Amino acid sequence: MNAETERSPGAAKNRTTVERTSDREVVVTRTINGPARIVFEAFTRAELFRRWWVPQSMGMTLLSCEVDARVGGKYRLVFDFDPEPVAFFGTYVEVEPHSRLAWTNEEGGEGESVTTVTFEEKDGRTLVVLRETHPSKEALDAAGTGAAEALIETFDQLDELLVALGESSGQ
Incomplete structure (x- = not known):
């Protein structure tokens, strides 16, 4: 399944693509309006x-939201979800500042x-490529691409955050 959109408000619209590239992998690609250092911080600072x-x-x-972005560090996200909260968690296995997580x-x-x-x-713009690799075709089928497709809106929000951060720092 492939999905593309240009939903960012304002002059600089960036396209997010979501593509199931194999039986086990989904890739989401987006150019973000900001330097890699700041985009990386947006991923690693709670x-x-x-x-x-x-x-x-x-x-x-x-x-x-708990983020300990170092090799061996943990993250834990808890969302309100009906009927009870849902947690997503894991361990960082690679952390290369400003280039790879x-x-x-x-x-x-x-x-x-x-x-x-x-x-x-x-x-001054950053190409973000997010790859989600599952242990099997069945695992990816069960997970679907819904979370990856939600990144279309999420990355729009990241662009908006970077605009707000730029405004608050006087850039």
């Missing part, structure tokens, strides 16, 4: 991450998926 990660249209709230997704039970994100800066 106070920034919580401001853009949850798609607003889903009506969910991120109840808690990888973490496990351990809440799924049988076999864990791994998410790898690369950050490639060019002319």
